[in-house]
Amino acid sequence: MTGEILIAAFISGLIGAGIRMAISIIFATLGEIITERAGVLNLGIEGTMLLGAMTGFLVTYGTGNLLLGVLAAAVVGMLLGLLMAILAVHLGLSQHVSGLGITVLATGLAMFIYRLKIGSPTVPPTVEPFKQVSIPLLSKIPIVGEGLFTHYSLTYLAILLVPIMSVFLYKTKMGLIIRTVGERPIVADTVGVNVIGTRTACVVLGGAFMGVGGAFLTLAHQNMFLIDVIGGRGWVAIAMVIFGNWDPGKCIAGTLIFGLLDALQLRLQGMGLEISHDIFLMLPYVLTIIVLIVASRKASIPAGLLKPYRRESKEG
Amino acid sequence: MSIVKREPLPAWRKMLVPLAAVLTTLLISVIPILIAGGDLWKSFYYLFYGALGTRYNLLETLVKASPLILTGLAVAFAFRAKFWNIGAEGQLLAGALMATVVGIKWQWLPGFLALPAVMIFGFLAGGLWAAIPAVLKTKLNVDDVVSTLLLNYVMLYIMGALLFGPLQQPGSSWPRSPEIVELAKYPVLLARSRFHLGIPLALVMVFVIWFINKKTVFGFRSRAVGINRRASLFGGIKTNSVILWTALISGGLAGLAGVGELCAIQYRLISDISPGYGYTGIVIAMLGNLHPIGVLFASLFFSVIIVGAQTMSRMTGVPSYIAEVIQGVALIVMLVFLLFTEYRLRVVKK
Numbered sequence: 001m002t003g004e005i006l007i008a009a010f011i012s013g014l015i016g017a018g019i020r021m022a023i024s025i026i027f028a029t030l031g032e033i034i035t036e037r038a039g040v041l042n043l044g045i046e047g048t049m050l051l052g053a054m055t056g057f058l059v060t061y062g063t064g065n066l067l068l069g070v071l072a073a074a075v076v077g078m079l080l081g082l083l084m085a086i087l088a089v090h091l092g093l094s095q096h097v098s099g100l101g102i103t104v105l106a107t108g109l110a111m112f113i114y115r116l117k118i119g120s121p122t123v124p125p126t127v128e129p130f131k132q133v134s135i136p137l138l139s140k141i142p143i144v145g146e147g148l149f150t151h152y153s154l155t156y157l158a159i160l161l162v163p164i165m166s167v168f169l170y171k172t173k174m175g176l177i178i179r180t181v182g183e184r185p186i187v188a189d190t191v192g193v194n195v196i197g198t199r200t201a202c203v204v205l206g207g208a209f210m211g212v213g214g215a216f217l218t219l220a221h222q223n224m225f226l227i228d229v230i231g232g233r234g235w236v237a238i239a240m241v242i243f244g245n246w247d248p249g250k251c252i253a254g255t256l257i258f259g260l261l262d263a264l265q266l267r268l269q270g271m272g273l274e275i276s277h278d279i280f281l282m283l284p285y286v287l288t289i290i291v292l293i294v295a296s297r298k299a300s301i302p303a304g305l306l307k308p309y310r311r312e313s314k315e316g
Numbered sequence: 317m318s319i320v321k322r323e324p325l326p327a328w329r330k331m332l333v334p335l336a337a338v339l340t341t342l343l344i345s346v347i348p349i350l351i352a353g354g355d356l357w358k359s360f361y362y363l364f365y366g367a368l369g370t371r372y373n374l375l376e377t378l379v380k381a382s383p384l385i386l387t388g389l390a391v392a393f394a395f396r397a398k399f400w401n402i403g404a405e406g407q408l409l410a411g412a413l414m415a416t417v418v419g420i421k422w423q424w425l426p427g428f429l430a431l432p433a434v435m436i437f438g439f440l441a442g443g444l445w446a447a448i449p450a451v452l453k454t455k456l457n458v459d460d461v462v463s464t465l466l467l468n469y470v471m472l473y474i475m476g477a478l479l480f481g482p483l484q485q486p487g488s489s490w491p492r493s494p495e496i497v498e499l500a501k502y503p504v505l506l507a508r509s510r511f512h513l514g515i516p517l518a519l520v521m522v523f524v525i526w527f528i529n530k531k532t533v534f535g536f537r538s539r540a541v542g543i544n545r546r547a548s549l550f551g552g553i554k555t556n557s558v559i560l561w562t563a564l565i566s567g568g569l570a571g572l573a574g575v576g577e578l579c580a581i582q583y584r585l586i587s588d589i590s591p592g593y594g595y596t597g598i599v600i601a602m603l604g605n606l607h608p609i610g611v612l613f614a615s616l617f618f619s620v621i622i623v624g625a626q627t628m629s630r631m632t633g634v635p636s637y638i639a640e641v642i643q644g645v646a647l648i649v650m651l652v653f654l655l656f657t658e659y660r661l662r663v664v665k666k
Contacts, residue, residue, distance in 0.1 A: 043461065083648075092319065093651050096400055096461065097602055101651060104599055105644025108637060115635035116352050235465040242459060276480055282473035285466045289458075296458045310319065 008143045014263050015147030019155060020221060022252075022259025024049070024213040026158045028237035029244075029251050030165055031077075031209025036241060037169060038202035039182035039304035040088055043099025046234030047106030048080045048207055049214035054110040056215030057225040058117055060127045069127075070154070070215050077211020080106055081204040089199045092308030103234075111227055130154060130220040152220040154212075165248040178202055182302040185309040195309050210234070232285065239288045243295040246302060254291065261287060322660040330657055334603070334610065337653045338617060341646040348641050354634040366627025367620040373627075375509040379581075380619035383408070383590075385518040386573035387597025388604060388611040389525050390442075394566035396529070396606050398542040399450060399559050403464030404570040405594025406471035407442035411571025412578040413475055414441035416483065416585040419496025419578070430499040434575055442571015443564035445471060450563030454556040468594070472587075479587055493585040502580035514576035519612075521569060526608040528565075538562050570594060599647045605654065618643065 028045055035042045042048075052073035060069030080102055087098035118125060130152040139149035169175040177198060180188040185195045213233075218225045236258065244251025265280040342360075349359045367377045387404045394401035401407075415434040422430045449467060452458035479491035486494070502513040529535040540548045541558045549555045577589050600618055604610025622639045629636035 087648065087651065091652065091655055093655055097647075097651060100402070100598055101602075101644060101647040104595070104647055105641070108640030108642075108644045112348060112352075112635050112637040112641050115637055232466070232469050235462060239462045239466065242462070276477040278473040278476035278480065282470050282477070285469040285473075289452075289463055289466050289470075292458050292462060293452065293456050296456060299457070 010267070011143055012145070012147040014260065014267065015144055016150065017263035017266065018256065018260035019147070019151060020259070021262040022255045023152075023155050023158050024216040024221065025233050025237050025240065025255045025258065026162070026252055027213030027216060028210050028234055029240045029255055030158075030161055030248060031206035031213065032237050032241050033165065033206075033246060033248055033251060034169070034178070034202050034209075035081075035206035036305055037182045037246060037302060038178050038199045039185060039302055039307065039309070040084070040199055040203050041095045041099060041238075041306055042081070042084055042088075042102075042203060042206060042210075043096060043238070044080055044084050044102025044106065044207075045099070045210050045237060046230055046232070047103030047110075048077050048210040049217075049230045049234050051080065051106040051110045052077050052211030052214030053218040053229050054114050054214075054225050055211070057127065057218040058114070060219055061125060064128070066127075066130055066219055069219050070212055073211040073215035074208040075211070077207035077209065077214075078204045079207070080211070081207020082200070084207065085200040085203040088308065089196055089203065092310055095306050095308075114225060114227075124224045124226065126223040127219065129223040152216075154216050154220055158216075162248050162252045169248065179302075182304050185304050185307075189309075189311070199309070213237075236284070236288050239292050242299055243291050245295070245298075245300055258284065258288065258291075318662050319655075319659045320662045321658065325657050333653050333657055334605070334613065334650070337603070337646065337650040340649050340653070341642060344645050344649065345638065345642045348638055349634055352634040352638070354628070354632040359628050359632050359634055362628040362631040363624035364620070365624070367624035372509060373623065375506060375511045377616075377619045377623045378515050379510045379512070380623050381615045382512075382514040382518045382576055382580075383573040383593045384596060384600055384615040384618055385612060386521060386569050386576070387593045388600030388615050389518075389521055389597075389608060390566045390569035390573070391597045391601035392604060392606040392608065392611050393525055393529075393538075393569065394446075394562055395601055396542050397538040397559060397562040398545070399453070399562050399566070400461045401446060401449070401464050401563065401566050402461055402598060403446060403449060403467050403567075403594070404573075404597045405590060405592065406464070406468035407445045407567040407570035408574040408577070408590050408594045409468075409471045409475055410445040410567075411438035411442040411574030412585060412589050413471075413478065413574070414438050414571070415500070415575040415578045416493050416496065419500035420483075420494055422497050422500055427497075427499040430497060431502070431579075434496075434500045434579055435572065438571045438575035438578075439568040440571070442574065443566075443568035446563040446567025446570070447560060450560045454559050475585070476587055479585060483585065485584070491587045495584045496579065500579055501583060502576065504580075510581070512576075512580040514580045517572070517576070521572070522608045522612050525569075529608065534558070534561065570597070573597075596643060599643050602647055603650045605650075617646075 028049055032042060032045055055076045056069040056073035059072040060066050084098060084102050087093045088095045132150050132152055135149040139145045177193050181195050181198045189195050217229050240251050240254045243254040262284050265283050269277050269280045366373060368374050387408060390404045391401060415438040418434050418437045449460050449463040452463050453460045483493045485492055504512050537553050537558050540553060541555050545555050573593060578585060582589055600611055600614040603614035621642050625636045625639035628634055
């Protein structure tokens with residue numbers, strides 16, 4: 001009997017932790033999907049998440065208001081998205097390099113501003129983070145109920161955004177326009193779509209998602225800002241986009257599996273196995289690479305990705 | 317307003333572009349300095365004094381430049397072939413790790429071979445670590461940006477596992493290895509400084525890469541693959557093999573940077589042996605326009621900024637992370653400037 005209770009608690013805890021692990025990546029993945037669907041690869045994702053995490057933390061630390069922090073993170077993400085759009089869309093610079101430039105700049109700014117505002121105390125300051133909200137009734141379902149239905153409000157928002165993004169991309173006119181801009185910009189241009197404007201809007205919107213993904217880490221998942229708080233989650237998000245073939249549903253399924261395995265490795269670590277915890281920490285990254293190997297065989301990349309669009313050019 | 321191709325610029329004006337980019341970068345970095353409340357002239361004075369003001373400071377700047385030149389070359393060489401190697405950081409760590417293993421165990425072989433051995437094995441380790449994403453790219457169509465990035469984290473944790481395991485210094489509870497043998501250490505070449513073998517070595521590598529790029533068939537093929545992989549394949553170039561060799565050399569250079577940090581600076585492996593030299597190498601490669609000489613100057617500029625920022629931070633209270641901000645600004649400014657060497661803005665009147 002106690003064994004069963006323990007197993008039930010283990011499963012419930014695992015599901016809950018798995019979802020929590022996935023959420024920041026889900027936000028970032030959604031942001032990257034809409035960006036790439038419009039034909040822009042945004043490697044600024046890691047830096048955008050970090051600056052979002054830092055800004056969200058500082059604003060909440062200063063005002064005590066969590067929503068204001070999330071909002072600020074979104075705005076900062078949008079600003080970085082705008083910079084990315086100016087470089088990669090308007091000026092048509094290499095998307096790879098522009099994105100990396102954004103990451104370098106945003107990382108520098110995040111560390112610079114944090115040090116300026118907070119200094120370097122031995123114990124980093126904390127905020128009162130988001131509280132988990134249980135959904136009545138559903139969270140009482142045996143075994144899985146608590147794991148599935150007791151979460152931060154941001155978590156519910158992230159999960160809700162997945163079908164919204166799917167419907168938006170596949171069932172609305174705007175979605176069709178975005179996909180056309182990403183696949184065949186010249187076709188979109190011919191029928192009167194503003195390619196540059198559409199791409200800009202998508203990169204900016206995507207930036208907001210990435211910023212919020214970062215803020216989730218400092219305002220919900222943890223309650224402080226550390227310089228390595230993102231720890232490659234942005235890059236994992238980019239891998240997840242490839243894994244899910246640029247389809248929000250599939251990408252997020254991949255992200256959730258990733259989160260579950262991440263939570264599992266944490267729990268195995270806690271069991272006192274005679275294996276270095278670095279090996280466990282390494283597993284998510286190795287796993288992501290394996291997932292990429294499997295997924296890349298049949299990847300259907302948006303045809304216009306990485307190609308700057310200029311009226312005069314014959315490509316596109 | 318639209319962007320149109322312009323007439324090619326004369327060579328002397330192209331040479332001025334990086335200089336203009338550096339000046340613009342310094343001009344923009346006035347903003348964060350002022351925001352941080354630093355006195356402007358004092359800040360810039362200590363930035364340059366800290367990097368160049370005394371013999372020791374100047375030599376320290378060159379010490380800092382050594383790994384930056386090598387990772388910058390590594391990234392530039394790979395990017396030129398459009399092998400998007402963002403993994404110089406992991407390859408650097410692989411090199412340092414291998415040099416540690418060889419440097420600790422080198423007890424029972426002729427001593428004079430220790431130095432060449434750490435270098436060669438470090439180079440190989442970095443190269444092989446870069447070969448993984450190259451093979452994944454060519455054989456399995458795996459995106460190289462993502463795989464090289466993820467492998468950085470994998471190597472970081474492999475190193476961590478070894479530092480808490482077989483490589484840990486006996487009796488220590490810190491993640492650090494024992495010291496390597498004396499003979500595996502890079503000799504210091506100038507008295508009262510840390511000016512070591514790795515600095516001339518980096519300069520030699522600048523020349524070697526320049527030579528490969530300009531004077532060898534492989535350099536030509538590597539560039540051709542970068543410009544158009546499909547056309548190169550149809551033109552009879554074995555593109556997969558070119559990408560693999562490019563990766564080996566690129567990773568090897570980064571590995572060599574790791575060997576230098578280990579054998580000339582730290583003498584023992586620690587988990588934070590690299591403060592992100594691999595990532596800085598990306599910025600340097602771009603700032604140097606993927607050209608070895610450009611990489612050399614970009615590295616020198618960045619080591620001035622990085623070393624000088626420490627002094628500036630101590631004297632004015634501006635956080636030393638200003639160096640990272642300047643790096644990001646420099647990259648973006650350079651990108652935009654390079655664009656306008658080939659294109660110009662045309663104002664369309666309606």
